[in-house]
Every structure is written in structure tokens, then in C-alpha cells.
Amino acid sequence: MELETLRRTVLHKCHLKAGAKMVPFAGYEMAVQYEGLKAEHEAVRTKFGMFDVSHMGEFFIEGPEALDLIQWISSNDASKLVDGQVQYSCLPNGRGGIVDDMLVYRFTADQYMLVVNASNRTKDWQWIQKQITDKSFEVTITDRSEDYVLLAVQGPQADNAVARLSPKRKDGGNWHPLKYYTFTEAVLLGTEVFISATGYTGAGGVEIYLPISSAETLWEAFLKEGVPPCGLGARDTLRMEMGFCLYGNDIDDSTSPLSAGLGWITKFNKDFVDRKRLETEKIQGSERQLVGLVMDDRGIPRQGYEVMTSEGHVVGRVTSGTMSPSLGHGIGMAYLDASSATEGTALHVQIRNKSVACHVVRFPFYKG
Numbered sequence: 001m002e003l004e005t006l007r008r009t010v011l012h013k014c015h016l017k018a019g020a021k022m023v024p025f026a027g028y029e030m031a032v033q034y035e036g037l038k039a040e041h042e043a044v045r046t047k048f049g050m051f052d053v054s055h056m057g058e059f060f061i062e063g064p065e066a067l068d069l070i071q072w073i074s075s076n077d078a079s080k081l082v083d084g085q086v087q088y089s090c091l092p093n094g095r096g097g098i099v100d101d102m103l104v105y106r107f108t109a110d111q112y113m114l115v116v117n118a119s120n121r122t123k124d125w126q127w128i129q130k131q132i133t134d135k136s137f138e139v140t141i142t143d144r145s146e147d148y149v150l151l152a153v154q155g156p157q158a159d160n161a162v163a164r165l166s167p168k169r170k171d172g173g174n175w176h177p178l179k180y181y182t183f184t185e186a187v188l189l190g191t192e193v194f195i196s197a198t199g200y201t202g203a204g205g206v207e208i209y210l211p212i213s214s215a216e217t218l219w220e221a222f223l224k225e226g227v228p229p230c231g232l233g234a235r236d237t238l239r240m241e242m243g244f245c246l247y248g249n250d251i252d253d254s255t256s257p258l259s260a261g262l263g264w265i266t267k268f269n270k271d272f273v274d275r276k277r278l279e280t281e282k283i284q285g286s287e288r289q290l291v292g293l294v295m296d297d298r299g300i301p302r303q304g305y306e307v308m309t310s311e312g313h314v315v316g317r318v319t320s321g322t323m324s325p326s327l328g329h330g331i332g333m334a335y336l337d338a339s340s341a342t343e344g345t346a347l348h349v350q351i352r353n354k355s356v357a358c359h360v361v362r363f364p365f366y367k368g
Contacts, residue, residue: 006029010216011216014229015031015034026117031232037233037237040228040233041237041238041326043155043228047157052229054151057116057125058114059116062139064110066111073272075262075265076104077270084183088181092257093127094273098260099123114128119247148211149210154206155201158205170185193208193210201242202244241365243365250319259287261289263282266278268282289338295331295349295356297356298330299351301321301330302318305350306318308350316335336360341360344361
């Protein structure tokens, strides 16, 4: 898709001013890098960096049966949430695969927000609407994706950068760093926002949901605090070092959450779409498993590359791969036949016309 036909976030001009290289992603024109992938990756791992992820979708679900709907459409158990907590989950598709992975935010017992992937926003909306109609849930669902700008300030010193902007909790309490997978409503530079701590980098930090009118002001404020802008390139290498799935690469409509190592967000103490199918898979075992691959020789595994035994028998394919900036060697994520998915198993990745040695590891690759 040509850049001229892509959507742009509110901060598009800020990216160009900062020298961003722009690329197509999920229907948007997005910044892939500024100073350079390696420098941006290192900034987030050691200090902090700022990502514009305003392309993500935000659906608000409200009403007396809001929780009932979420329990039905999601694999995780949202009844465990209390106000101000966030949960990672996925939307099973009724065929053993995944419509999308998402975050569930609980504001109150009858008000929630789902944060979904930009590329799946329309598909997710239609899927959820169908479930509401089929099961007659008494809820109101609103797509507010166009109402928010989303900045992810990531890194071990991200909280310090936020604190220097003197945020105030909306409930009148003093600002303090958030616990992992919680959020709070706050006032930042005079603007009402909500701030969460979920992260997609494994480096700590926050996500700030703010109105469009305040986007450039907050962007410039963080730049003045020395927080560098970072692009999709660094975001991808950071998440890969942690073994975090990317929809469209590592999970999709053909991959089950159990096969993808997401059994920890698949709870069978409630009824939900695909419960029986996934329960059977859990008992019988998945035919394939998503695992980590570390290259023993020089080479970078790329999406689609075959993984094979030393005898040349193909046992899987790479779904994501990169040269790890933190570790200095190639790493990959791959679905392998269950018999080859054991930690330590020696295998090879076919990189063009060369078979390169690797071995299976558990996630995360980077343990900092």
C-alpha cells in the first residue's frame, strides 16, 4: 500500500519533524525508526524511549452484562479484575484460532475498555457485535479509537520522566509508580488522561491515553525531558527478546492460544467461545508449540524460514526473527512439531541456501 493512501496518527507531523523514516503498518503510515533501531532499542532497555501507538483500537463496553459479555468472548477470567486493573486476554474465534489478542481494562463493575490491534479493529468489532446479538447481552459498546492518542513511554526510568511532568491522580491522591497491569485516571499537564503499566517491551514503563487536543503538547514535553522517540523497529526487537507474540506473525486465526503458549490466559473455570475445543486440546496436547530459537552460528531467522532436523526433516517454521541488539545473536520464534519443541533440542534453520544450527529455548530470550 502506498504511503499516500495510508491513515496517519495525530502526531504524524511530529514524527517527520523528528526525522522519522515512515513505513506502512496495519493500514497506517508509521515511524519505523528515528536515530536508528539499535540506538532506540538500547535507550529503552537502559533508560527510556517514547512510542506513538495511537493506531491501537479502544472499545468501551458498558452495562449490567458488560462482564458477562467479556467472560464469553475472552479466554481469560475477567471476574478476577478489580477497578484499576488490566488483564491480557485473547478472543477465540470459534474454530480453535484467535480473532485477536487484547487488553481488558476495568473501570467499574459495569464499565470496561478493550484495547485491540489496529489491523484487527474492524474484524474485532464485527465479531463482538455478532456475539452481542447472538447471545442478547444487555450492553452498550462504543468504538472510541478515534478519540485517543496513545503514547507508550517505556524503559526502567520511564516513571521518573512521567513524574517530572507532575501528574496528579484524578481521585486527589499523590502520583506514584503503578504496579504492573494496573492503571489510574490522572491529570497530566492540565489534561485528564489515564495511565497504565502493561508494556510490550519488557523494560517497564507506562502507556498514556490522552485526548487528541493535548497530543503535541505531551509529545514535546517528553522530548524536553530527554525522552527520545522510538519506532516500530525497536518495538519489534524489544518485544521479540521477551518472546511476546505479535498478531499476524506469531498468532492468528489458525493458531490456538494453547499452541501459542497462552495457556496461562485460557481459563476453564467459566464458559467462553471455544471452551470445549480448547479443553480437549489441553487434555490431548497441542500438535505444535510456539518456542524460541537461538542461533548457534551466524544468521538471522526470518518469518517463513523452515526449521528442520540435522537429517533435513522439516519440523516447523519461523514466525518472527531478528538479530537481538541486547544479546548480539540471532533469535527467532517458531511453531514446531511437539516432538521437537523440547528445550535444548538441536535444530537448523534454512536461511536461503544455507542450513544454520540453532537450539530451542524457553521465553524470554532476554532476562536482563
